[in-house]
Amino acid sequence: MNIPPIQPPVDTANIPVEELAGNKHLTEQQKIAEASRQFEAIMLRQILSESQKPVITSEFTDNSTAAGIYQDYITNTLADSISKSGTFGLAKMFEHQLSHPSSKAGSTGKNALAPTSQKPVVVLNPENSNQKNPMPLSIVNP
Helix, strand or coil: CCCCCCCCCCCHHHCCHHHCCCCCCCCHHHHHHHHHHHHHHHHHHHHHHHHCCCCCCCCCCCCCHHHHHHHHHHHHHHHHHHHHHCCCCHHHHHHHHHCCCCHHHCCCCCCCCCCCCCCCEEEECHHHCCCCCCCCEEEECC
């Protein structure tokens, strides 16, 4: 009887993004999920770093190098922990967008998330423009 060796699950959180695509131990879905999570962490870092900047500077604001390093460390740690928890939701949305379409979309080729009811669309018609109405609009039912 030939039993394959048991391999521990790979912790994708410790794999650098540069080595993600070439990693042979991960499935395509795991690679997409980890890339999405890391992209979410990058976006969170930018949001958090901008939100922590003082609106009004004063003489009591600590602008030292040590304070900047500490603030960056806090921002990076907070962004990573939020993205690893999965509660923010951007990574799941990115993962869904990057994943291959499932067979649930049907044979029509339409996206499974597309709305079933069609709404009128406003279209700009530049060729029908005149002096009185410089940007004429048309309402079209798709």
